[in-house]
Amino acid sequence: SQTIHQWPATLVQPVGSPLSLECTVEGTSNPNLYWYRQAAGRGLQLLFYSVGIGQISSEVPQNLSASRPQDRQFILSSKKLLLSDSGFYLCAWSWLGNTEAFFGQGTRLTVV
């Protein structure tokens, strides 16, 4: 069966510090990978998605970047965090085509 791991679960970072969130998927090959953000009381916003190694599509311009160094690894980064980067970050994977996505447990980031 497929599993998705995301860490850390909770993170408190000062403004201006860097960020690295990691997500890995097991039990499948060549998944589509996604990073979403959910601000408090808001819906899920798609930040990045990837259909393969090194292939990243950005949905919204922002202070964040994503990388996919390996088939089942997806990393969300920032060089300098802003207060507005606070939120619940969710990694997800799906098969190719019009299929459902499966989420990791999320990282709750608070920028102070």
Add this chain to the structure above:
Amino acid sequence: RKEVEQDPGPFNVPEGATVAFNCTYSNSASQSFFWYRQDCRKEPKLLMSVYSSGNEDGRFTAQLNRASQYISLLIRDSKLSDSATYLCVVNMGTGGGNKLTFGTGTQLKVEL
């Protein structure tokens, strides 16, 4: 117009009641549709896919109306454990790509 729109609620219903949620989407070319459930401070989890002919899973029934571009979820015999936020999800990817767009969710509270 939002790509996927839902009434945020909350819907407060007594245990045993039947409750229905609707969701509208803007892209008539959307190919697949889902309902997710999200518990407080947790990741979204797939509740059910929505098929053109309508589908049922126990107490849950999902329907799709392509002509009017809306999706519905019916919950019969509500349980306390059904209390959660229900997210309408539309796949707006093209060319076989997967781009899940989430509504902001409808909150359900089932009470004794």
